[in-house]
Amino acid sequence: MDIMNLGICMTTHSLPTAPHHIGKYQETDCKRVLDLFSQGMVEHVPATFCHGLKLPQTLLVLLGVPITLLLVSGSWLLALGSNVTLLVILWLLARELWRQYVIMYLQADLVDITKSYLSAHGSCFWVAESGGQVAGIVGALPVENAPPGRKQLQLFHLSVALEHRGEGLGKALVMTVLQFARAQGYSEVVLDTSIVQQAALTLYLRMGFQKTGEYFPDKISRLLDVPTIRLMYSFPSAQEAGR
Incomplete structure (x- = not known):
């Protein structure tokens, strides 16, 4: 054509x-369009988390913080717990990135x-x-x-x-x-x-x-x-x- x-x-x-x-x-x-837009953006959270996880600075923190805590406290539990906490923070940051994106456009042109x-x-x-x-x-x-x-x-x-x-x-x-x-x-x-x-x-x-x-x-x-x-x-x- x-x-x-x-x-x-x-x-x-x-x-x-x-x-x-x-x-x-x-x-x-209207409602179905806004739902599709919001759901589509939220789908990018896992990919954003994985992208952040592969960054050199992220790997450095995930390795350095537990080792430091282990050397200071001698506690493996504390060292492992710190990594879990860091991963949760990374996930929350990835989710917040797309949450703010959705809010921005829902309050603007949409x-x-x-x-x-x-x-x-x-x-x-x-x-x-x-x-x-x-x-x-x-x-x-x-x-x-x-x-x-x-x-x-x-x-x-x-x-x-x-x-x-x-x-x-x-x-x-x-x-x-x-x-x-x-x-x-x-x-x-x-x-x-x-x-x-x-x-x-x-x-x-x-x-x-x-x-x-x-x-x-x-x-x-x-x-x-x-x-x-x-x-x-x-x-x-x-x-x-x-x-």
Whole structure:
């Protein structure tokens, strides 16, 4: 399908291999959309914990603290107990990272999805349904402070329900955003993801997104060494114009 021939805000998109329907967000979708968003973020806690566990500084603390306590107190129980405590603290930090992320967006654009995404030209929010259930979501908003001469659209909140992964729905949702962006005259689509969201990161890179930078949005992400990665997709016409 030619990406240039799509309408301004797609209301349907069906996959030939699965009974998915991608349509514009409606108020009746609100609770299910917020639940999917929240659950999807919480799923990253174990991966974040494992990532933090592999850090050299974490391994050093897990080795150094018990040895120090054993040498000082002579108690193996105290030494082993310290490691359990450190692991619990690491888990709580990983959970807090994603808890704060969820709270931040639930108090921002997701407070009123219709107002945030559907009340102005050049933005949209899509919901994928399967069997009457919300199977996936994605949103897109214009970048307010885009570089001079570039019109950018930012992709937000791509999430696919666990039971519908592996069906190509994530790719279909990203394509929906790219098709919308091209039809609206955007030159680039940008997004933020994290190093622990490996499935999403792999999908974006395979679809032609390029890494443009990374940063730590808060102290916990820096402590756990979980940078946010900025990616960008440039349409061919924009790339040729920049040469």
